[in-house]
Amino acid sequence: MNKSDFVVRFAGEGGQGFMTAAIGLAAANTQSGYHAQTFATFPSQITGGPTWMQVRISTDTVLSRGDELDVLVVFNEEAYSIHKDEVRNGGVIIYDSDGMDLEGGESLGIPFDKLAKSTGNSRSANMVVMGALAGLIGIPQSILEEFVKRRWSNTARYGETIVPTNIHALTLGREAASSSGFEIGELNPPQKPNYEQIFVDGNQAICLGAVASGVQFYCGYPISPATTILIWMEKNLVGKGKFAYQVSSEIEAITSLIGAGYAGTKAMSATAGPGFSLMSEGLGMAWMAEIPLVIVNVQRGGPATGLPTKTEQSDLLNAINPAHGDVSLPVIAPGTVEECFYGTVQAFNWAETYQGPVVLLSEHSLSEKQQNIPKPNLETLEVQNRILYEGKNGYQRYEPGEISPMPIPGGPGSYVANASEHDGIGDTTHLSERHIQMTNRRFRKLESLMDSPYEHDKIDADVAIMPWGGSKGPAKEAYEKLLIDGKDIGWFYTMFLNPINPTLLEELRNKKLVLVPELNYLGQFASVLRSQGVNAEPITQYTGLPFKVKDLVQRISSRLAELENRRSAS
Amino acid sequence: MTDKNPEYDFKWCPGCGDFGVRRALEQALQKYIIDTEIPIENNVIVAGIGCSGNMVHLLEGQQPFGIHGLHGRTLPIAMGIKSSRPDLNVTVVAGDGDFLSIGMEHIAPQAQRNLDVCVIVMDNAVYGLTKGQSSPTSHEGMITSSTPYGKMEDAVNPLKLYLTLGVSHVASALSSKIKDLSQMIYDAMKYPGFAIVHVQSPCTEYNNTYEQLKGNVKKGIQPMAWSLPEDHNPESVSDAQNIVDRDGIPLGLIYQAKDRTSFSKRVEETTSSMNGKSAEDIITLYSV
Numbered sequence A: 001m002n003k004s005d006f007v008v009r010f011a012g013e014g015g016q017g018f019m020t021a022a023i024g025l026a027a028a029n030t031q032s033g034y035h036a037q038t039f040a041t042f043p044s045q046i047t048g049g050p051t052w053m054q055v056r057i058s059t060d061t062v063l064s065r066g067d068e069l070d071v072l073v074v075f076n077e078e079a080y081s082i083h084k085d086e087v088r089n090g091g092v093i094i095y096d097s098d099g100m101d102l103e104g105g106e107s108l109g110i111p112f113d114k115l116a117k118s119t120g121n122s123r124s125a126n127m128v129v130m131g132a133l134a135g136l137i138g139i140p141q142s143i144l145e146e147f148v149k150r151r152w153s154n155t156a157r158y159g160e161t162i163v164p165t166n167i168h169a170l171t172l173g174r175e176a177a178s179s180s181g182f183e184i185g186e187l188n189p190p191q192k193p194n195y196e197q198i199f200v201d202g203n204q205a206i207c208l209g210a211v212a213s214g215v216q217f218y219c220g221y222p223i224s225p226a227t228t229i230l231i232w233m234e235k236n237l238v239g240k241g242k243f244a245y246q247v248s249s250e251i252e253a254i255t256s257l258i259g260a261g262y263a264g265t266k267a268m269s270a271t272a273g274p275g276f277s278l279m280s281e282g283l284g285m286a287w288m289a290e291i292p293l294v295i296v297n298v299q300r301g302g303p304a305t306g307l308p309t310k311t312e313q314s315d316l317l318n319a320i321n322p323a324h325g326d327v328s329l330p331v332i333a334p335g336t337v338e339e340c341f342y343g344t345v346q347a348f349n350w351a352e353t354y355q356g357p358v359v360l361l362s363e364h365s366l367s368e369k370q371q372n373i374p375k376p377n378l379e380t381l382e383v384q385n386r387i388l389y390e391g392k393n394g395y396q397r398y399e400p401g402e403i404s405p406m407p408i409p410g411g412p413g414s415y416v417a418n419a420s421e422h423d424g425i426g427d428t429t430h431l432s433e434r435h436i437q438m439t440n441r442r443f444r445k446l447e448s449l450m451d452s453p454y455e456h457d458k459i460d461a462d463v464a465i466m467p468w469g470g471s472k473g474p475a476k477e478a479y480e481k482l483l484i485d486g487k488d489i490g491w492f493y494t495m496f497l498n499p500i501n502p503t504l505l506e507e508l509r510n511k512k513l514v515l516v517p518e519l520n521y522l523g524q525f526a527s528v529l530r531s532q533g534v535n536a537e538p539i540t541q542y543t544g545l546p547f548k549v550k551d552l553v554q555r556i557s558s559r560l561a562e563l564e565n566r567r568s569a570s
Numbered sequence B: 001m002t003d004k005n006p007e008y009d010f011k012w013c014p015g016c017g018d019f020g021v022r023r024a025l026e027q028a029l030q031k032y033i034i035d036t037e038i039p040i041e042n043n044v045i046v047a048g049i050g051c052s053g054n055m056v057h058l059l060e061g062q063q064p065f066g067i068h069g070l071h072g073r074t075l076p077i078a079m080g081i082k083s084s085r086p087d088l089n090v091t092v093v094a095g096d097g098d099f100l101s102i103g104m105e106h107i108a109p110q111a112q113r114n115l116d117v118c119v120i121v122m123d124n125a126v127y128g129l130t131k132g133q134s135s136p137t138s139h140e141g142m143i144t145s146s147t148p149y150g151k152m153e154d155a156v157n158p159l160k161l162y163l164t165l166g167v168s169h170v171a172s173a174l175s176s177k178i179k180d181l182s183q184m185i186y187d188a189m190k191y192p193g194f195a196i197v198h199v200q201s202p203c204t205e206y207n208n209t210y211e212q213l214k215g216n217v218k219k220g221i222q223p224m225a226w227s228l229p230e231d232h233n234p235e236s237v238s239d240a241q242n243i244v245d246r247d248g249i250p251l252g253l254i255y256q257a258k259d260r261t262s263f264s265k266r267v268e269e270t271t272s273s274m275n276g277k278s279a280e281d282i283i284t285l286y287s288v
């Protein structure tokens, strides 16, 4: 039996090293033309704890993490009992036969450590496991050997011995698996893509998008799951005219970005819920004083300190409206690792063109998801820059009406960038006429952002589903299953959540019902859509984990059946 | 900008100390742009929220760039400007409430970085703009609108605080001594590091302290303000500490760290001088 898709999960304390190897397995497979995606969930403690990671390898683009496991690798008995029920019929559970004793037909014991020691490299147990997996699904040895060589041959200290011992370990694992008699179906051969690819997680894709957009200034404060962006920037945003720094709080971060954006640079910070809340007043100021900047909120779960290491989509309302007073911040929510890249580029473009703050709303599940995506082509990438003021002094920077060229210190047109209501030159005012003019001006500026792209499919159907953010993948997979089941249903998607393209809104308003799968309690995007005249209804989940495709299929099907019943009753 | 802009309706009360600070700042800025040949448009005033922060709109003469932001956040805004554009001369103007209460958390990190900005704190020991509540520098027992039975906290000693936090350049002044103040602001602008000029700038409306500060011989009131002794060595930490431990208001340059590297310099030496990779090269690192 041949398969186009393969899902393996590594679970249990002490599994970290194996997980690094799992990423390696994924990366190795993408080199040969497979598509891969990883998904991980970690406890808050630094080491140990109930951790698991999952890799899905496919001959097609991977949309979600995969509901059912072909192989479960467990590192202790607890992990076995927690995860065993997610193994599909005919799947295999691999365990260390030296440390554990699992009864049951579908489990395959391999003495990982013992085999590793026999190679002379006791740390090669993860390679034993890799070898076994490759054996089970028929991935050629050459792909893995290539990976081992690439990974270790440059490490001068180890290269000489580590490469042959690791390859030996791979072979031992493979032999143990093939002699066991287990078979789970061979993976179809890969289609080698005719374009270049990169293998990145969501946060890395955001960093690359920022660099491609010409980011010059980054300040941040460590917070899960956004910390890796800070670390990345500190390492890479160096050189003349570049600045990346860990400041003392998110209040410092947002206000220093205001200074940098005002001074003419492209500025960004990344944070998560608690830090985003602290940025609230500063975001209001950037809106008021018209300062371009980009804030990434990698959402985690819950209010307050919440669930730092789980995923949720519960900051949408706060992202659109983070500050007091009349504000409506532009929000872009990427739904895939690739969109993390392009969403960031667009966030900078938006910030520069409308001259104000833009929120890139990512989420934990994307931040740690590693995936192969086409390598972005910088030559064709459109990068926009704010219009600079080049006239004389005495400039009315905030003259009501259109977006106006921005003066930068060192150039002409000195003004006061003012967080209080102001007149044209930026002096504080309390006149009603001015407040009306300036409020209208700030909202009118959003009109320049309304031609954003969106996806639609089966536009004649009465009912459509419209997920947002990271729920796109599972919802897309569910949608495809529903179509195969013969359901009459349409599809909408955009990562540009505020402002929503008016043409898209019009199409949505024509639907009898728009179902919005989203990971929160309130049904936040559904309520945004309802407030704009769309009959939207949320399908919510707040477990801290992404949707499973089969749950979505079941919930959408039963909602459709309900509607059908009501129709035939009336 | 008052002359030019009839719409702008904020006015300082007659006799407000901030008038003197404004005159001194205008003079210092004028001298600075002539001496350094840094044009006026390369100067930025970062203002806090309070009566004092309105300085940025009230300056007369050639207009620098300005940013009038949020209550308490002058320092990080200034850091964003200075570290993205080290070529700009950045001056912060803030009240004691803005700088020492809500904005207090920002002093220590900038002191450690030695952010090269000049800060002018206008201390009237009260919140002027919100109409007379107590501030960190209001003295214990002081009656204000928010301490109707007397303030129950000790007053903070700002000069001592700055020294403790490691501010590199600390000066103390009176708003009415415009010439001295102007020189101190000029020196602080030229100092390559974190420089604070702490100015006693009385609020005639809610805490008129002119008499206490300058004294009144007829009424037998001893002046609170006193000049530094001739032999004071501002480069000596212990001299500076002795000065700030004494009662009253010392006037002059209290402390100045000599060879401390400014933040711009640290950044330049550590990361700006590195060879950054191009976006294309960075992306290629992730190729499969």
Ligand SMILES: Cc1ncc(C[n+]2csc(CCOP(=O)(O)OP(=O)(O)O)c2C)c(N)n1
Pocket (backbone or CB within 6 Å): B049, B050, B051, B052, B053, B071, B094, B095, B096, B097, B098, B099, B122, B124, B126, B127, B128, B129, B130, B135
């Ligand atoms: C976050 C926030 N809290 C409170 C205020 C209200 N507020 C405006 S000015 C001010 C105090 C001003 O006192 P100070 O900084 O000493 O300046 P002064 O008016 O005395 O010059 C306060 C509390 C505000 N603008 N923002």
Ligand code: SF4
Pocket (backbone or CB within 6 Å): B011, B012, B013, B015, B016, B017, B018, B051, B052, B124, B128, B129, B202, B203, B204, B205, B206
């Ligand atoms: S209230 Fe006090 S500080 Fe404010 S302008 Fe009047 S005198 Fe000056």
